[in-house]
Amino acid sequence: MGLFGKLLSKIKGTAHASAADWDELEVALLEADLGAKLSSRIVEAARSAKAENAESAIVAALHGALSKKSREIARALTGPTVILIVGVNGTGKTTSAAKMAAALAREDSQVLLAAADTFRAAAVDQLQTWGERLEIDVIHGAANADPASVAFDATQQAVARNVDYLVIDTAGRLHNKNDLMAELGKVRRVVEKIAPVKEVLLVIDATTGQNGLMQAKIFAESVDVTGLILTKIDGSARGGIALAIEESLDIPIKFLGTGESAKDFAPFDPEIYIQGLL
Ligand SMILES: Nc1nc2c(ncn2[C@@H]2O[C@H](COP(=O)(O)OP(=O)(O)OP(=O)(O)O)[C@@H](O)[C@H]2O)c(=O)[nH]1
Numbered sequence: 001m002g003l004f005g006k007l008l009s010k011i012k013g014t015a016h017a018s019a020a021d022w023d024e025l026e027v028a029l030l031e032a033d034l035g036a037k038l039s040s041r042i043v044e045a046a047r048s049a050k051a052e053n054a055e056s057a058i059v060a061a062l063h064g065a066l067s068k069k070s071r072e073i074a075r076a077l078t079g080p081t082v083i084l085i086v087g088v089n090g091t092g093k094t095t096s097a098a099k100m101a102a103a104l105a106r107e108d109s110q111v112l113l114a115a116a117d118t119f120r121a122a123a124v125d126q127l128q129t130w131g132e133r134l135e136i137d138v139i140h141g142a143a144n145a146d147p148a149s150v151a152f153d154a155t156q157q158a159v160a161r162n163v164d165y166l167v168i169d170t171a172g173r174l175h176n177k178n179d180l181m182a183e184l185g186k187v188r189r190v191v192e193k194i195a196p197v198k199e200v201l202l203v204i205d206a207t208t209g210q211n212g213l214m215q216a217k218i219f220a221e222s223v224d225v226t227g228l229i230l231t232k233i234d235g236s237a238r239g240g241i242a243l244a245i246e247e248s249l250d251i252p253i254k255f256l257g258t259g260e261s262a263k264d265f266a267p268f269d270p271e272i273y274i275q276g277l278l
Pocket residue numbers: 087088089090091092093094095096117123170171172173203231232233234256257258259260264
């Protein structure tokens with residue numbers, strides 16, 4: 001049963017839910033990482049409705065928290081659509097870049113990957129391994145190359161090869177390190193000398209809870225984040241961070257990572273997500 005299931009059946013069965021029932025709902029919402037503000041708003045909405053309307057009041061409050069922005073990938077009118085993958089260390093950027101490239105290739109698009117995480121040789125190897133497995137070319141630079149130069153080369157290649165998409169993996173960076181955040185701006189500017197960056201997708205690990213909201217806030221201040229990829233929601237009941245981020249920052253979640261293999265990646269569907277919570 002989802003987050004609200006037990007409580008809703010209780011509320012519907014009685015004329016009045018007790019104070020303890022409402023507390024129980026609020027704790028469940030907090031535990032699911034919806035955050036204090038949104039949790040109390042949802043409880044208020046449900047409390048002020050009649051028992052038989054509690055469910056629809058909760059659904060309306062959840063819908064109200066979701067971003068109204070498009071969840072589709074924005075496409076370049078001509079030339080390659082460039083997608084930049086960013087986020088803090090270990091959130092699942094490289095895996096998500098590969099999964100996204102695989103999903104696009106499955107739709108018969110021509111895709112190129114770029115390994116602009118040049119901090120560690122292992123990062124390039126990791127993406128190359130994915131590329132071999134998926135039969136998607138990976139552009140990389142020399143060891144310790146400037147990530148912006150790798151991104152630039154890859155964009156030139158993407159144009160020359162006339163591919164539909166270029167997905168650029170970047171190094172993990174702490175959102176509180178200003179120089180590293182500025183580097184992302186440079187990567188973007190350099191790429192845009194050749195082709196527009198249509199999407200900057202911030203990868204958030206769902207298991208990091210409320211810290212994910214802080215990461216999203218600071219990344220959004222440094223680069224124009226156009227969407228989120230929420231990873232590791234498999235085996236985590238804490239996907240509520242999705243709503244908390246959408247509610248506070250109005251950045252739409254575009255994809256979910258649901259496991260470690262290429263197919264464990266799906267567009268974010270708000271209806272299914274809300275049904276899942278219920
Ligand atoms: N269960 C699960 N594991 C995931 C998911 N996405 C990524 N992982 C795992 O998380 C770990 C880190 O993934 P990476 O893709 O290397 O993360 P990263 O953000 O590129 O890491 P850095 O480049 O070191 O910052 C790996 O073991 C992945 O297999 C997911 O959706 N679900």
